[in-house]
Amino acid sequence: MQQQLSEALTIMLTGMITVFVFLTLLLLAMHGLRRFVGSEEQPTAARTTTTKHRDAGHSGQRIAAITAAVHAYRREHE
Amino acid sequence: MQQQLSEALTIMLTGMITVFVFLTLLLLAMHGLRRFVGSEEQPTAARTTTTKHRDAGHSGQRIAAITAAVHAYRREHE
Amino acid sequence: MQQQLSEALTIMLTGMITVFVFLTLLLLAMHGLRRFVGSEEQPTAARTTTTKHRDAGHSGQRIAAITAAVHAYRREHE
Amino acid sequence: MDRLLTLWDSTALSAFTWGQAAMMFVGALLLYLAISRKFEPLLLLPIGFGAILANIPLAGFTEPGGILYYIYVVGIDTGVFPLLIFMGVGAMTDFGPLLANPRTLLLGAAAQFGIFATLFGAIALNAVPGFDFSLQDASAIAIIGGADGPTAIFLASKLSPDLLGAIAVAAYSYMALVPIIQPPIMRLLTTKEERAVKMEQLRQIGRREKILFPLAVLFLTLLFLPTATPLVGMFCLGNLMREAGVVERLSKTAQNELINIVTIFLGLAVGSKLSASEFLTLETLGILGLGAVAFSIGTASGVLMAKLMAKLSTAPINPLIGAAGVSAVPMAARVVNKVGLEANQNNFLLMHAMGPNVAGVLGSAVAAGILLALVG
Amino acid sequence: MDRLLTLWDSTALSAFTWGQAAMMFVGALLLYLAISRKFEPLLLLPIGFGAILANIPLAGFTEPGGILYYIYVVGIDTGVFPLLIFMGVGAMTDFGPLLANPRTLLLGAAAQFGIFATLFGAIALNAVPGFDFSLQDASAIAIIGGADGPTAIFLASKLSPDLLGAIAVAAYSYMALVPIIQPPIMRLLTTKEERAVKMEQLRQIGRREKILFPLAVLFLTLLFLPTATPLVGMFCLGNLMREAGVVERLSKTAQNELINIVTIFLGLAVGSKLSASEFLTLETLGILGLGAVAFSIGTASGVLMAKLMAKLSTAPINPLIGAAGVSAVPMAARVVNKVGLEANQNNFLLMHAMGPNVAGVLGSAVAAGILLALVG
Amino acid sequence: MDRLLTLWDSTALSAFTWGQAAMMFVGALLLYLAISRKFEPLLLLPIGFGAILANIPLAGFTEPGGILYYIYVVGIDTGVFPLLIFMGVGAMTDFGPLLANPRTLLLGAAAQFGIFATLFGAIALNAVPGFDFSLQDASAIAIIGGADGPTAIFLASKLSPDLLGAIAVAAYSYMALVPIIQPPIMRLLTTKEERAVKMEQLRQIGRREKILFPLAVLFLTLLFLPTATPLVGMFCLGNLMREAGVVERLSKTAQNELINIVTIFLGLAVGSKLSASEFLTLETLGILGLGAVAFSIGTASGVLMAKLMAKLSTAPINPLIGAAGVSAVPMAARVVNKVGLEANQNNFLLMHAMGPNVAGVLGSAVAAGILLALVG
């Protein structure tokens, strides 16, 4: 029992640290990704503009659409 | 042969009786169900009204819709 | 090696001949099919007309539709 | 030259047997019935095609490694495919007309006499030299009278897999022939006045009653006929998904994509059982004959029961609706409607016939459970 | 007479045990929760129905030859069904809100403390007589705190298949109870001013970033946590199909027909594990209790982490969004939105909570991988 | 500390081999080609993703118990997945243009010379040290020239499973490269005048002819080439479901949900065969080279045959349409159209090229049957 508890404690600490380390690595990767995508998109300005335009839209509309999608999702999915 | 025939006869009678007994039980269960649902729906009169309204509709429309569904079904399904 | 090569050569020739023979048979079958369908459709003139009409349509429209379908297919499928 | 010989030996021309050629003709006939005569095309088209594929010499479709072999082993041997079809049919079934007029359940019960009488008939046929049906065989054949494809396939796969092909073909063929088989029997047993009887309009059914009904069916079945629960249970699951109103995406998938995928495979697998050695036998003739008898008796007993009920009931009952008790949904109900219209052109019996019609589905699933319990 | 006896023996009336009757009641309760209370109906309806079928005496649904047996062996024993569900969920997930505010990843990490604390709690519960959870059991139970159904089923099937039924039921039930469990904890740990904080509008995310993100997640996972790659990999595949923009038909199928078909089967298979001998035990009570603890701790640690981040950050952060880190997509995010609106009726937190919400899915898949590596 | 070590040992960092890293790069390259270059994304995306998953050390995707293992065993070992894809492709194929101009069948025949010449070439390549292709290997490689993915996967799984990954990748890559490979060859072998030739408008095809055609194809195949019946049979089944007009719901499912589900699985399973030991070999280079040769020879022989037919025919024939005989539906037909437009901007060859295009599908399925008969 005592030994099991200390094992469980170790797993708890190891696990929690690993989750944080891993997701922090992912966080760094996301920053790297954003910079990489940004730098890549610089030279292809024309295309980027179009893309951005398409992606951006009116943010109000976009949020409305996402909200609607979330509601649809909520109705339909686990 | 003779014995097989008498066995078949027994199965025929047993089977037919069982089918009738079983579906009669189901018939009774359906009457019980209707009474149970009816008694349950009494106290929640307001909701029931709405529900009934939604379910009832104009019976002409409803039959038309069902007929259409049956036709669609017949076209599409075994 | 030498023997393998000659085997490969035999397979190449056999295979190519078979493909041609087979597809030529199919070609003949298609001509037979067309004649069979044609002769069958003669007596049922009325029905044929309707069918033809439905199938024929304005060929311009039809080609446009097919082209659109092909484009859809190309977008969507391997 | 050797290669050419190898190739020649690998053609089917030398290997063909007459039996295989005949079975291909049977397959082609089924395709013709499905496509040109619109005989239950959703099943008979894949069955016919499967029959052709299964009888190609040297192609090995039905041997281990062949695609039809795998489909059969995975879906029919295990019973999974007919049960999934049944779940989909459950999701397509509206029990409203039955709930509105529960007494029509008894019509669905009476029509099952077609099954049990045919069982007796099949055993009696053993008196004819050349026939030797076991009780299992006889039960599997009799279920044709249930006029319900997946039930017939499920029971035949459990009781008499060798006869599965012939039984499935007979079941679907006669279901397609319902508009030809039933009307003469219906007219014979009823007067024009009876056929002209108009019935009272059906009451509306609430959502809760529709939700609780499949659960009640399941409950009674599991108490009294556990051997019927695979069929009835999957049917009720489908129906509950339909009526619950909270899992619409599951219900839609069960009614469409899932049942379509399984139907293709089920048809091919059934077709793969149409081998000469199993189909080109005297027994198949017997099965076809008994199937017709089963449908006829089922129709007749449904109509007679309806006549009896009409006598005992205060509300008017048109005895024609008894014929719909054989199931064959929704074909039999439409036949009732048509024959009713002939007698009285303002007499729309369709919805009244849907009650016994869906009762017939339950009835034959129950009958299948009884047969499994008695001879399985 | 003999036949009648055969039939009587084949009814369930004689064979029923109290345990089976009780489990049927559990199944009926799950159906009630699914249909009337709308508790995760897509899963709980088939689970409840499966539980009823599995406990029918003499019907043999869960024995070799029974349909639930086949479904379980094919889909759960192999781990294939939860992985396919996860692929579909990946195809439904929009990582945009997370990419717009990557720091919310840490909220998804913090909320996993619910998992690991519960693991410790499960072992501590062994001090109570009657409980004897192994580390494997404790890990499988703890994953309930991940608030993610397929992850819980996948891990339980690998570590502790006997507890699978109870764990899956607890996981889905508590996910449905999120609107009841979370708000009091959220209110307890935050002031009204904190709850009223408005956050800055999220930036737009380009297509390329969305395409590269699942690949980055997969890359880090395969490097550092290979045991998490089945779950994370299938999730990322689904998400890549969604975002790539070139395989829309595959993405749509993964999000609809495929996930629907698998959901029906997964639910039935989970339900088939709800047998009396495995479910009507003290351990199940322990699992239900620990599950509630896991959700509560996860919620609390998410909120506390968000409070910490709010202190350290220059941009305003509403600590409520930390509660969404438990995942339970998208229920938890909506709860955040609702509680936020109570404090400030112009405060729409939904999109800000979606970031930690999807981070929580990744977080619990990662936690599952860690547990597989440590005790698997 | 021990737990940390356990965790560290379970990371992939220590276990990675160079081969696995290289194969992940190959997988990533396939994803890049699929997503950014739109190379057959429906297959190459799952193949690329599968390749990455399969090469993760310690994750066990391709070992018994891993999801890719199960998918491969169930779908590729049995041959079921490529056959189902072929059924779906059959349901998508309109034979109208071929029936309107049956002679284009011969173009579909001629283009198969790419297959058989490559078979010879693969054996000849054994002269180079390091290559040692058996006749089975050579046949499986040669089928790349058929420009038809499921046919290539089906044949490779039967004759040379070790090379399956490389062959499938080569087949789909070259199909995507058709617009780059074919035009130079087409221009080299034709004069501008030939390319500018306009063809007569195609006649309309009746429904009955379209229904009977797949049956005629099946009939000839089962008589003369039973080994080709799995591929041709499933293709004809799909096409019959399409044209019969009575089973539209089955046809739609075969063309959409079913083919989509199978495509995801097929791609993953093919990707799972991309292991370093099987892919990072000299043989793969040989396969890639031979594949390019096969496509080029197929294109050339199609064009040359069309030139011959143009000489012998009274009706005008544009020799470009011969290039479409390699199949690669509908890419090759579109390339023909494009090259034709360059020579004469009013010259729309698309529909004329669809005839040889679908003939090429039949041609390569027939060629696969021949190879199975001769070396299988």
Ligand code: NA
């Ligand atoms: Na029936």
Ligand code: NA
């Ligand atoms: Na989570």
Ligand code: NA
């Ligand atoms: Na080809």
